[in-house]
Amino acid sequence: MSHEADRASADRESADRESADGESDVSRRRFLQVAGGVVVGSALGGQRFASAQSERTQMKDDFDGDVATATIAQLQAGLEEGELTCLAITEAYLRRIDELDRQGPTINSVLMTNPEALDLAARLDRERRETGSRGPLHGIPILLKDNIDTGDRMMTSAGSLALASPADADAVLAARLRAAGCVLLGKTNLSEWANFRSTRSASGWSGVGGQTRNPHVLNRNPCGSSSGSGAAVAAGLCAGAIGTETDGSIVCPSNANGIVGIKPTLGLVSRSGIVPIAHSQDTAGPMARTVADAAAILSALVGPDPADTITTGSNVESHPDYTRFCTRGDLGGIRLGVARNYTGFHEGADLLLAQALRALGELGATVVDPADIPNKGDYDDAEYEVLLYEFKAGLNKYLAGRSRLDVRTLEDLIEFNLAHAEAEMPFFQQEIFEQAQSKGSLQDETYLEALARSKRLSGSEGIDAALQQHGVDALVAITGGPAWPTDPITGDHFIGGCSSPAAVSGYPHITVPMGAIYGLPVNLSVFGTAFSEPLLIRVAHAFEQATQLRVTPRFLPEVDLTTA
Structure with missing residues (x-):
């Protein structure tokens, strides 16, 4: 690593x-030939949301549309041949x-x-x-x-x-x-x-x-x-x-x-x-x-x-x-x-x-x-139980490793959402957070049994x-x-x-x-x-x-x- x-x-x-600029112009013209035969429309759905009042702008629109539908291999081919630049693709x-x-x-x-x-x-x-x-x-x-x-x-x-x-x-x-x-x-x-x-x-x-x-x-x-x-x-x-x-x-x-x-x-x-x-x-x-x-x-x-x-x-x-x-x-x-x-x-x-x-x-x-x-639906409850336990444990560990946060635990997040309910909870609440917060450790027998059941029945x-x-x-x-x-x-x-x-x-x-x-x-x-x-x-x-x-x-x- x-x-x-x-x-x-x-x-x-x-x-x-x-x-x-000059390099990109050449790339754009050439790319229409490199990838034009395999893309699906030069601007998704045939709709254009950018101005096409000049030849240069039209060319830019065409290039952007081709980039939007080209495959990675096609983009890479243009880059390797020197007909495209990463800068031009990124700008598009x-x-x-x-x-x-x-x-x-x-x-x-x-x-x-x-x-x-x-x-x-x-x-x-x-x-x-x-x-x-x-x-x-x-x-x-x-x-x-x-x-x-x-x-x-x-x-x-x-x-x-x-x-x-x-x-x-x-x-x-x-x-x-x-x-x-x-x-x-x-x-x-x-x-x-x-x-x-x-x-x-x-x-x-x-x-x-x-x-x-x-x-x-x-x-x-x-x-x-x-x-x-x-x-x-x-x-x-x-x-x-x-x-x-x-x-x-x-x-x-x-x-x-x-x-x-x-x-x-x-x-x-x-x-x-x-x-x-x-x-x-x-x-x-x-x-x-x-x-x-x-x-x-x-x-x-x-x-x-x-x-x-x-x-x-x-x-x-x-x-x-x-x-x-x-x-x-x-x-x-x-x-x-x-x-x-x-x-x-x-x-x-x-x-x-x-x-x-x-x-x-x-x-x-x-x-x-x-x-x-087999077993469709038979492990749904076990899966949910596992997720609740693991979410609390995993999130608390993750938050502890972030240095620029005011929240350090799931409990802190629950309190944050309550304090900022207008922005965070205008449409739905946080009942899953609250259920997860009530769970114990990953050594609990309830968790271990649910994990074993869900893995066995699904796998x-x-x-x-x-x-x-x-x-x-x-x-x-x-x-x-x-x-x-x-x-x-x-x-x-x-x-x-x-x-x-x-x-x-x-x-x-x-x-x-x-x-x-x-x-x-x-x-x-x-x-x-x-x-x-x-x-x-x-x-x-x-x-x-x-x-x-x-x-x-x-x-x-x-x-x-x-x-x-």
């Missing part, structure tokens, strides 16, 4: 901004954030942009010229969910006004992204406290950031808790983003926003420097527009961290490059089971699943239907049992239904999903677009046993490439019922 920390520290140093994303997130449709997905972003981009351009590229993410702008520490001028708040100050140091994953050459572009809004404060919360709302909107239909919910990360990726405000998940917080917003999300196996990615909910389930993971992009980001995140011992176990199976599993070709020899007991909550989603299963069969996969996962007697009983390599299901209308008064109207088995067991889960219902995306989930990411990536990538079902956001004010 010392090498990564040195590089991360160097990247944060102030750099003299280099003038790249910052303009889009201003035009779409702050103005125009006002998605409200980005809490803050990094004041050092342009300096970092210029520094990375200079480094590429002088010493070469660090790798496939050199010069690529990435957004981070605002529960991930960065040791710079950006705050790490978890959406709470009580934490609205900078952290002391980078989270391990943030340092790894810096070391890989990423530009940390900014921090994204999230469901406050990662949706673990109230049972009536509205996903995408925080005291710091307000309500994030779904870029497909603005009055619909982006799901959560990685709400801003999902919305920003879909809207083309970054090349990719990092989300975190305890149960559903990567895969649900990926579904609602129509992007790819990877919830890795517990132990692949360090949690050090991430505001915790539950150490037995928490993980960070990539959110991107394509499977290959998500795999590229995952490759930079994985690795052991002595401060997070789950990442150092002998059972951890990681790979230095997950993009090598993004192979074209058929899925012959792969058996996929359909977890039917995680379907049926929306007939439109069921129809999309039927089409997806046909596509998987045409790719050569053997589809076993049904292949239900060895859940996903693993389904794989073995039906003789399949992985399972597929519907990630979730179409996005519901945002409702701050009564909270989320979640109709169903399949996140819990993989979340509670700590197993991997990938979600990939499989179509839309009246313009609202719905995704296909692929999940399996521990450390089966290579297989899941192969299946998801093959499906994605064969179907191309990701829909481009249209920034509609409400659902267009004239188009199915």
Whole structure:
């Protein structure tokens, strides 16, 4: 980690901004040729929110639109050929954030942009010229969910006004992204406290950031808790983003926003420097527009961290490059089971699943239907008990390590919210906080029994049992239904999903677009046993490439019922 920390520290140093106007103009013209044949529209949904009164402005708009839809590999190709600069790419994303997130449709997905972003981009351009590229993410702008520490001028708040100050140091994953050459572009809004404060919360709302909107239909919910990360990726405000998940917080917003999300196996990615909910389930993971992009980001995140011992176990199976599993070709020899007991909550989603299963069969996969996962719902209470215990213990430890906070414990946070109720609790309360505060230590028998039960029923007697009983390599299901209308008064109207088995067991889960219902995306989930990411990536990538079902956001004010 010392090498990564040195590089991360160097990247944060102030750099003299280099003038790249002439260089950028050439890059912009050339990039339209490099990536123009593979992007989906030059300005998302064909709508333009910037002026096009001059040739230069028109060119800038076209370039920004192409950057918004290009893959990481396409951006990297332009950088390697000298036809693009990191500075030009970063400027384009910052303009889009201003035009779409702050103005125009006002998605409200980005809490803050990094004041050092342009300096970092210029520094990375200079480094590429002088010493070469660090790798496939050199010069690529990435957004981070605002529960991930960065040791710079950006705050790490978890959406709470009580934490609205900078952290002391980078989270391990943030340092790894810096070391890989990423530009940390900014921090994204999230469901406050990662949706673990109230049972009536509205996903995408925080005291710091307000309500994030779904870029497909603005009055619909982006799901959560990685709400801003999902919305920003879909809207083309970054090349990719990092989300975190305890149960559903990567895969649900990926579904609602129509992007790819990877919830890795517990132990692949360090949690050090991430505001915790539950150490037995928490993980960070990539959110991107394509499977290959998500795999590229995952490759930079994985690795052991002595401060997070789950990442150092002998059972951890990681790979230095997950993009090598993004192979074209058929899925012959792969058996996929359909977890039917995680379907049926929306007939439109069921129809999309039927089409997806046909596509998987045409790719050569053997589809076993049904292949239900045992114990659905049988460990819900045990999981909740575990989360309450672990949240109190983990949060108290995290807060004790932050030097610039007035709150040091969960009890302090409860008091802060009561004292600032108008700003922090205008719509919903903090009953989950209060329940967690009443819990004892992690040595309590109640906690230990709940942890053992939830892990057993979701893992060895859940996903693993389904794989073995039906003789399949992985399972597929519907990630979730179409996005519901945002409702701050009564909270989320979640109709169903399949996140819990993989979340509670700590197993991997990938979600990939499989179509839309009246313009609202719905995704296909692929999940399996521990450390089966290579297989899941192969299946998801093959499906994605064969179907191309990701829909481009249209920034509609409400659902267009004239188009199915």
